[in-house]
Amino acid sequence: MVASVEMYLDERSSRRIRVLWDQLEELGVQSLRTPHDGRHRPHVTLAVARQLDPHAVAEALAGVRVAEPLRINFQYAGVFVGRVVFLGPAPTPELVAHQAHVHGLLTAAGMASLPLYTPGEWIPHSTVSMRVPRPLLTEALRRCLESLPIEATVTRAAVADYARDIFHEIP
Template sequence: MVASVEMYLDERASRRIRVLWDQLEELGVQSLRTPHDGRHRPHVALAVARRLDPEAVAAALAGTRVAEPLRLNFQFAGVFVGRVVFLGPAPTPALIEHQARIHGLLAAAGMASLPLYSPGEWVPHSTVSMRVPRPLLTEALRRCLESLPIEATVTRAAVADYARDIFREMP
């Protein structure tokens, strides 16, 4: 189980990613549409931890705009270890600096992210499937690449822990 500080995308970009989720589901690949009663939204996570107390996160990030209206340009698809498939936005200086700022504020308040979300290690991404079956991996990646590019603007943010039914909007 994990919790995350997530940035959500504008409606047009979210709709395009949801179409991709549907295409993957039709292929036999479980997308993020399915887990946790379909509560996932297309997003980019800035910090991920085993647990996050939304009140403590809000206090640590007080005065900081998590939903910074960043422009994201999803230009590539990739695979993390474990056959986790994702879409990747260009890692602009503004995006990298924003993630490092959020990470630093949480760390200063004693909330450590998983190591892969540390500045310098973090790969900006929007996960589309958590475990693609090996025989479907090539086709899933082809579908992802066909959906690109996707231009997006960050419009909202939240602390989310779907397994524990926690969802708190952040400024």
């Protein structure tokens, strides 16, 4: 089980990513539309930990606008180990600095993120599928690439732990 600090995207870009999720589902690839009763939203994750207390996160991030209106431009598709397919935004200095700032505040408050979310290791991404079947990987990537570019603006943020049914918006 994991919990995360997620930044959500504007309605137009979210709709485009949800269309991609639907296309992957039609192909036979489970997208983020399916797990956890469809509660996932298109997002970029800033931090992931085994567990996060949403009130402690809000306290650690007091005074920080996690959902600051960052512009994000998804320009490529990629695959992490385990055939996790994602859309990748350009790692702008603003996006990278924002993630490092949030990570630093959480770490200072004793909430250690998983190593892949450490500044310098973090790869900004929006996951579209957690495990693409090997025979469908090429076609899934093609569909992702055909959906690009997607320009987005961050509009909201939350602490999400779908396994524990936690969803707590943060400013």
